[in-house]
Amino acid sequence: MTAASESASGHRWAVADLWTWAVLKWVVAICIAIVAVFPIWWMVNVVFAEPGAPVSINPRLYPTSFSAGWDKIMMILTETQYLRAYYISVTYALLTILGVLLFGSMAAFEFALFDFPGKGLLFGVVMLSLMVPTAVTIIPTYLLVADLGWLNTMQGLVVPGLASAFGLFMLVQFMRSIPAEMIEAARLDGASHFQIYWHVALPLSKNALVTLAILTFMKTWGNFTWPLIVAPSPETYTVGQVVGLFNAPFSHQTVDVVMTANLLAAVPPLIFFLIFQRKIVEGIAMQGSKG
Amino acid sequence: MAQLDIQAVTKTFGTVSVLKDINLNIRSGEFIVFVGPSGCGKSTLLRMITGLETVSSGEIRIEGARVNETDPAQRGTAMVFQSYALYPHMSVAENMGFSLRMAGQKKTEIRDRVARAAAILRLDKLLDRRPGQLSGGQKQRVAIGRAIVREPKVFLFDEPLSNLDAELRVKMRAELLELHRRLKATMIYVTHDQVEAMTLADRMVVMNGGIVQQFGRPLDLYDDPDNLFVAGFIGSPRMNVMSAEVAEVTPTHVTVTSPGGADARLILPFRGLDPSIRQLSLGIRPEHVRLAEAGEGLPVAVDFVEELGDVTYIHGSMPAGERLVIRSGVRRLDPTLTTCHAALDPARFLLFDSEGQRLRESGSLPA
Ligand SMILES: Nc1ncnc2c1ncn2[C@@H]1O[C@H](COP(=O)(O)OP(=O)(O)OP(=O)(O)O)[C@@H](O)[C@H]1O
Ligand SMILES: [Mg+2]
Numbered sequence: 269m270t271a272a273s274e275s276a277s278g279h280r281w282a283v284a285d286l287w288t289w290a291v292l293k294w295v296v297a298i299c300i301a302i303v304a305v306f307p308i309w310w311m312v313n314v315v316f317a318e319p320g321a322p323v324s325i326n327p328r329l330y331p332t333s334f335s336a337g338w339d340k341i342m343m344i345l346t347e348t349q350y351l352r353a354y355y356i357s358v359t360y361a362l363l364t365i366l367g368v369l370l371f372g373s374m375a376a377f378e379f380a381l382f383d384f385p386g387k388g389l390l391f392g393v394v395m396l397s398l399m400v401p402t403a404v405t406i407i408p409t410y411l412l413v414a415d416l417g418w419l420n421t422m423q424g425l426v427v428p429g430l431a432s433a434f435g436l437f438m439l440v441q442f443m444r445s446i447p448a449e450m451i452e453a454a455r456l457d458g459a460s461h462f463q464i465y466w467h468v469a470l471p472l473s474k475n476a477l478v479t480l481a482i483l484t485f486m487k488t489w490g491n492f493t494w495p496l497i498v499a500p501s502p503e504t505y506t507v508g509q510v511v512g513l514f515n516a517p518f519s520h521q522t523v524d525v526v527m528t529a530n531l532l533a534a535v536p537p538l539i540f541f542l543i544f545q546r547k548i549v550e551g552i553a554m555q556g557s558k559g
Numbered sequence: 560m561a562q563l564d565i566q567a568v569t570k571t572f573g574t575v576s577v578l579k580d581i582n583l584n585i586r587s588g589e590f591i592v593f594v595g596p597s598g599c600g601k602s603t604l605l606r607m608i609t610g611l612e613t614v615s616s617g618e619i620r621i622e623g624a625r626v627n628e629t630d631p632a633q634r635g636t637a638m639v640f641q642s643y644a645l646y647p648h649m650s651v652a653e654n655m656g657f658s659l660r661m662a663g664q665k666k667t668e669i670r671d672r673v674a675r676a677a678a679i680l681r682l683d684k685l686l687d688r689r690p691g692q693l694s695g696g697q698k699q700r701v702a703i704g705r706a707i708v709r710e711p712k713v714f715l716f717d718e719p720l721s722n723l724d725a726e727l728r729v730k731m732r733a734e735l736l737e738l739h740r741r742l743k744a745t746m747i748y749v750t751h752d753q754v755e756a757m758t759l760a761d762r763m764v765v766m767n768g769g770i771v772q773q774f775g776r777p778l779d780l781y782d783d784p785d786n787l788f789v790a791g792f793i794g795s796p797r798m799n800v801m802s803a804e805v806a807e808v809t810p811t812h813v814t815v816t817s818p819g820g821a822d823a824r825l826i827l828p829f830r831g832l833d834p835s836i837r838q839l840s841l842g843i844r845p846e847h848v849r850l851a852e853a854g855e856g857l858p859v860a861v862d863f864v865e866e867l868g869d870v871t872y873i874h875g876s877m878p879a880g881e882r883l884v885i886r887s888g889v890r891r892l893d894p895t896l897t898t899c900h901a902a903l904d905p906a907r908f909l910l911f912d913s914e915g916q917r918l919r920e921s922g923s924l925p926a
Contacts, residue, residue: 447642447644449640449641449642449644450644450645450646452611452638452640452644453638453640453644453645453646453705454646454657455611455631455632456609456610456611456631456632456636456637456638456658457632457657457658457661457705457709458632458633458658458661458662459632459657459661460661463661467646467657468646471648472646472647472648474648
């Protein structure tokens with residue numbers, strides 16, 4: 269065998285290796301995807317099934333009746349307070365996102381780019397609050413909200429969540445990478461303190477802000493405990509609470525209706541996820557490397 | 560009236576004194592270069608002029624008006640940073656127009672002024688690009704454009720070319736000079752590159768350790784330095800410095816012995832040396848030292864030879880270990896050369912005292 273053909277066969281080997289590797293990767297990825305998607309798919313199949321199909325038919329691999337599913341959805345949306353709960357949940361999530369982004373970015377701007385007396389201490393206190401589990405703060409926060417007379421109100425839901433230590437931390441990390449000379453250049457260009465924040469620091473932190481918005485959305489949409497204790501009245505039910513009613517052990521709803529309620533609750537985060545897929549992955553990666 | 564007056568200015572950070580008693584009068588339209596080694600306080604002084612640092616004591620005046628307390632944006636100064644500090648999320652046009660937008664100018668006015676500056680800097684075709692899509696030289700031009708748009712009284716540049724490669728640097732230097740000629744604005748330029756300083760400056764400020772060592776025209780500083788620091792800092796290769804002992808002082812001449820440890824006497828023309836001085840440092844530039852025949856001049860051990868084509872530098876050391884560089888027109892020296900003789904032009908020596916201060920002739924000065 270000549271040296272040339274030897275190296276050629278070595279080359280072929282490497283190609284074959286790559287092939288196996290690629291196929292293996294795909295197989296593993298597809299398996300994981302199936303495991304992840306299957307429950308949702310199952311849920312869809314239960315909802316869009318012929319009425320009266322026994323619950324015990326397991327597993328259900330495909331939908332059998334679109335119209336039956338649609339009827340159930342319409343029933344839930346019209347005969348329960350589901351739409352109002354959507355409205356409450358979406359408002360709750362959006363207001364929280366807005367607040368977290370606004371307060372977080374303003375505070376991060378000061379902490380990351382300027383010096384002021386007591387800065388280290390204040391930042392330390394905020395970071396310390398990251399260590400305290402929610403379970404510890406939830407009762408004092410509740411009492412405070414109750415004192416303010418904010419039980420069963422939107423502000424009661426939203427305001428305590430506006431200052432996010434995690435958000436501040438993340439944005440501070442991000443804004444620290446803005447060069448001091450850029451801030452100085454803006455100052456020389458005649459930008460006021462607020463204008464520097466608005467025209468320079470905010471746009472430069474866009475990626476971090478988007479990430480924080482996504483994380484905040486996921487957190488508020490999935491938040492069950494806080495709405496449950498601070499807004500127990502049916503007028504202020506969030507989607508989570510309404511679904512909770514369906515899921516309760518003594519609820520006299522059939523399984524397919526419960527599944528429909530659950531599916532409706534999962535739709536907004538799903539849509540959200542599909543839109544922001546890449547950013548979410550980046551965001552989680554960022555949490556890992558920076559947090 | 561001076562355009563920019565710096566009077567007894569000092570700067571301290573905490574307890575560290577960074578600038579000591581700076582006094583400079585800069586005339587309108589001058590191109591001034593601050594030059595000095597790293598950490599000598601050039602940037603700090605520049606930042607004080609523009610208002611990014613407070614003045615610890617003393618006074619800065621622009622066109623006669625004290626500006627110590629004036630907001631940076633209102634001083635009529637514009638600064639170009641070493642890192643360019645362009646806003647990455649804005650287009651070139653937006654970068655250049657940002658200050659006008661902050662000043663509340665009308666859109667059409669902003670567009671006109673940006674277009675005018677862009678034309679001067681040949682940036683017309685790049686106005687819609689983002690800084691990330693520009694080369695280093697283009698970014699630098701945008702940074703300069705951002706300054707031009709503001710029509711400042713004083714331009715400040717902090718090592719604006721140090722991120723560029725050597726060739727581009729030479730080109731940008733020429734462009735800066737051209738720009739200065741066109742705008743006739745006062746410009747202050749910081750660098751630690753003495754060649755850059757010499758080529759750009761109308762007058763240059765040599766700084767070291769927070770002190771202005773000398774302020775003057777480049778060639779005056781080259782020919783007539785006030786102290787050893789300036790003598791050594793300006794000129795490449797550096798001025799040769801050797802110690803010597805004073806043997807005899809006459810009204811018109813000084814005789815020194817053992818220059819650089821060599822067994823020799825030199826008779827230097829010098830009027831009125833203080834007879835109490837026993838020790839001197841002698842400075843002489845490489846171009847005033849030539850290769851000599853054996854028997855003439857001082858013996859020098861050759862360390863290495865730089866053949867640059869038009870000129871050859873012979874780097875050697877004197878018996879006391881002091882460096883001596885000889886400039887020679889001879890090409891292709893004998894490569895085995897290990898010793899040679901250097902003839903030093905006695906009329907070209909500069910004399911410094913043991914503190915490194917220049918000793919100047921007194922009495923009747925030569926016409
Ligand atoms: N904010 C600050 N706090 C404390 N010391 C400082 C500060 N800024 C600068 N210094 C010190 O002041 C001195 C002068 O710094 P400056 O940046 O003016 O030097 P420079 O001449 O511009 O040097 P280079 O050529 O490296 O840019 C340095 O010793 C530096 O450590
Ligand atoms: Mg500097």
